[in-house]
Amino acid sequence: MAEAIRVCATGTVAVFLGMGLVYLSIRVVAVTVGLLARGDKS
Amino acid sequence: MIELRAPMAGNVWKVQCGPGDRVAESDAIVILEVMKMEAELFASASGVVKEVRVKEGDAVEEDDVLVLIEPE
Amino acid sequence: MTREVLESVGGLLARSGFAHVTWGHGVMWLVAAGLLYLAIVRKFEPLLLVPIAFGVVVANLPLAGLMEPGAGLLWRFYHYGIQWEVIPPLIFLGLGALTDFGPLLGQPRLIFLGAGAQVGVYITFFGAYLMGFDLPEAGTIGIIGGADGPTTIYLASRMAPHMLGTVAVAAYSYMAMVPLIQPPVMRLLTTDAERRIRMKRTRKVHPAEKVVFPVLGCLVVILLIPASAPLMAMFMLGNLFRESRVVERLTNTCQNELLNVVTIFLGISVGATMNAETFLQPRAIFVFLLGLAAFVVSTASGICIAKLMNLLTRDKINPLLGAAGVSAVPMAARVVHKVGAEADRQNYLLMYAMGPNIAGVLGTLIAAGVFLTLLG
Numbered sequence: 379m380a381e382a383i384r385v386c387a388t389g390t391v392a393v394f395l396g397m398g399l400v401y402l403s404i405r406v407v408a409v410t411v412g413l414l415a416r417g418d419k420s
Numbered sequence: 421m422i423e424l425r426a427p428m429a430g431n432v433w434k435v436q437c438g439p440g441d442r443v444a445e446s447d448a449i450v451i452l453e454v455m456k457m458e459a460e461l462f463a464s465a466s467g468v469v470k471e472v473r474v475k476e477g478d479a480v481e482e483d484d485v486l487v488l489i490e491p492e
Numbered sequence: 493m494t495r496e497v498l499e500s501v502g503g504l505l506a507r508s509g510f511a512h513v514t515w516g517h518g519v520m521w522l523v524a525a526g527l528l529y530l531a532i533v534r535k536f537e538p539l540l541l542v543p544i545a546f547g548v549v550v551a552n553l554p555l556a557g558l559m560e561p562g563a564g565l566l567w568r569f570y571h572y573g574i575q576w577e578v579i580p581p582l583i584f585l586g587l588g589a590l591t592d593f594g595p596l597l598g599q600p601r602l603i604f605l606g607a608g609a610q611v612g613v614y615i616t617f618f619g620a621y622l623m624g625f626d627l628p629e630a631g632t633i634g635i636i637g638g639a640d641g642p643t644t645i646y647l648a649s650r651m652a653p654h655m656l657g658t659v660a661v662a663a664y665s666y667m668a669m670v671p672l673i674q675p676p677v678m679r680l681l682t683t684d685a686e687r688r689i690r691m692k693r694t695r696k697v698h699p700a701e702k703v704v705f706p707v708l709g710c711l712v713v714i715l716l717i718p719a720s721a722p723l724m725a726m727f728m729l730g731n732l733f734r735e736s737r738v739v740e741r742l743t744n745t746c747q748n749e750l751l752n753v754v755t756i757f758l759g760i761s762v763g764a765t766m767n768a769e770t771f772l773q774p775r776a777i778f779v780f781l782l783g784l785a786a787f788v789v790s791t792a793s794g795i796c797i798a799k800l801m802n803l804l805t806r807d808k809i810n811p812l813l814g815a816a817g818v819s820a821v822p823m824a825a826r827v828v829h830k831v832g833a834e835a836d837r838q839n840y841l842l843m844y845a846m847g848p849n850i851a852g853v854l855g856t857l858i859a860a861g862v863f864l865t866l867l868g
């Protein structure tokens with residue numbers, strides 16, 4: 379029982395952590411590409 | 421003049437109005453095919469169709485103007 | 493002379509399959525007939541259910557030995573394709589080449605809806621454990637709620653191979669039934685006003701972002717959950733082929749020929765694992781019931797996460813989008829669009845729903861990786 383609860387809790391945290399990392403990388407890439415594109419124009 | 425714009429990219433499946441047609445608000449005047457699903461686009465106001473800028477089979481991008489309507 | 497011929501024919505018949513048919517075989521043929529009906533007449537995931545059903549028929553022919561370890565043809569497909577973990581990653585290569593991450597990159601916050609739907613996976617896992625399944629079995633059942641066929645098969649082959657056929661059939665049948673399963677849950681959990689919420693316009697995504705994303709996304713996810721590597725790596729490679737736009741031949745092969753070829757072998761191998769001993773058990777019924785529960789709970793948890801996010805953000809999210817967080821690409825997104833259009837027919841949710849839909853695939857991959865790490 380304790381094992382099952384541990385897996386549930388760890389898993390849920392890991393999924394949100396993983397998706398959070400993906401979210402951050404999307405934002406970082408978007409900002410970087412935005413800056414580079416602006417640099418090209420000037 | 422009121423513009424009917426494409427809410428998302430897709431292919432024009434059917435055009436159900438022509439220039440000069442009187443359309444009522446919420447008539448489905450264009451049907452887009454997006455990801456194998458039909459999405460009906462409704463006239464945003466009642467009036468007379470001035471211009472139809474697409475024909476069946478055209479690929480449209482998001483925000484393209486599809487139909488111009490002269491409101492009454 | 494006549495007697496000798498008759499005896500000889502009798503001997504042949506005694507060594508034929510007819511003499512060895514059991515009631516279990518008969519029931520499995522009926523199961524296969526049911527699957528063929530669903531696939532051919534009702535058009536439920538025919539690309540998978542047709543080869544699966546045929547696999548069930550021929551693997552349940554006595555004396556044919558198609559699944560005999562080390563010798564049978566279908567056993568070889570199963571062993572080298574699925575047990576060696578080759579086919580599910582190849583399927584993901586094709587899916588990656590078919591996936592457009594654009595809607596996700598345009599509305600990155602919707603990614604958390606894809607994470608939210610995975611909560612259902614863990615709730616179902618817990619429920620299955622309480623009902624007496626051991627931990628690896630419970631994990632395999634829970635992942636059905638992720639609504640992702642190849643991930644389910646991959647996890648089952650690693651953690652509970654004896655349940656492979658059952659969970660695969662459950663996953664694919666429920667994915668086909670998404671338009672029936674999801675709408676009642678969605679209507680129950682949302683108010684009319686919530687269903688009418690119109691989303692803020694998606695920002696324009698630069699093509700360079702689409703090229704960088706598969707590399708960077710693959711990197712961070714695999715670094716976090718190394719066990720997700722086989723599926724994640726192939727998924728993102730396929731997507732890089734697509735978005736780089738310089739290897740169109742490879743993209744086309746992944747999307748069409750390769751995906752079709754591996755789908756055939758996936759289907760027939762999965763079907764062949766279903767025999768009377770493993771499939772005709774009372775527990776199989778529980779697997780189906782829990783699988784259905786997994787779909788319902790995942791849908792509900794996706795919607796609840798969307799509502800939770802609405803408490804914290806200014807630009808409101810239409811909570812229906814949470815239902816697209818179970819993967820089932822693109823059926824779940826279409827369902828969201830349809831239910832949204834019932835409330836407000838000028839609300840076009842389809843493209844927004846594709847974001848959480850694809851995020852759900854990533855979420856299920858991570859959830860499967862966590863199960864493998866903790867229980868595998």
